[in-house]
Amino acid sequence: MKKRNLLKRTIISVLLLLAIPVSYFAISILLTFTTVNGNTAEFNNQNKTVYLSTNGVHLDIIIPKQDIDPGLLENLIHLEREEYISFGWGNENFYINTPTWGDLTFRNAFQAMFLNGPTLMHVTRYKQKSSTWIEVRLDETALKKLNHYIQRSFQRDNTGSTIILVNAGYSEHDNFYKANGGYSCLKTCNTWVNTAFKESGLKASYWTPFDFGLIRKYERSI
Template sequence: MTRIRRIAGKALAWLALLVGLFFLTAWIGSAIPRNGGWEEPGDGVTIMVETNGIHTAIVMPLVTETKDWRTDFPATDLAAPGLAYTHVSVSWGEREVFLNTPTWADLSLPTVLNAATGGDGLLHVAHYIRPAPSPDHRELTISEAEYAKLVAAIEGQVLPAQQRKKYEGYSTYDVFYDAPGTYHLGNTCNQWTSDMLALAGVKTGWWTPFPGGVMKWVSAG
């Protein structure tokens, strides 16, 4: 019994060390900038980066001269299609976590372990009406050219309608879609957000598995 306790103690110590190293590398990686010379322009397209404390998303105008997101994410896919939506929030994450955890109380250990070791990707799309800025919904102005790059990056994550399935969202104004990519500890929902911003040329962290690593690059105003 004593030997078993020693082995268990060593295993827990190694686990704690690995978890600590993960958090440390995440902190370091999120502090190293991509597009370090970028500065927010005085005018252009205003987007938002939002968080719920666990997950981040990019909020964009529903319709601009550059992109009409209604072609990719029609309101008819929503439970409440007839409202005057003005913005669309797009994020990416792990299928089972998205579909089977409507609240964080529903999150189970098997779901977490599956996501950490490799799960299928899914897009979460929410439609908003004039979202107000707040500490969790931070405005960011980018140039027209940068917005076009952001649009192109996100379009690359959108499967054609005939190749994707849609899934009921958490409320009447959101929906899920099949999406490419594999979720794992090195490629999280928050990494996806910073990758999209980086492809647009915006300053953000290199490795951002946690929401704080994304949000710290966006001024709270």
């Protein structure tokens, strides 16, 4: 009898543990495909363009340098011939210690998802537009809101300047800056991008930890 009760408790415990990731995934899918701000674009003068890019997992927002708020641009490293700048937000440990998916470890993934760790802004500069970027049309008002959201994500020092991590970039074309907010399974790199679009009045998912939610919404509108 004791062995039977132990087996029963073990099975229940395993099922409960499995229910957590299954529920997370199911709710994530449902909210990813629930669209907000779906009709706003019809009434706007969409004379500006930004872009979405993904490495298959992680989304970035790319803005033409001429459309980046001067107060933000003056605090970023960039060269005159670089025409586009991308912004990504994510877990500091994951960014620094996992430059490629081959470097991914269970420990880094667990810390990023569950320990609400410190975050970084990943800023990359481009000389020209890539054919893989997804175009997003928006008006001046939405662009200003998007700029403001990105600006608020940067951590500042006592002088109001962004805080750069020296020699931490992956190449000569990117840099990491200290960011505001903590990373978790409820606030991922992709929820950061999705929230940026929601707060700017752009079409977005209700909530999503995935990259494909936004990508699909804008691929279909091309």
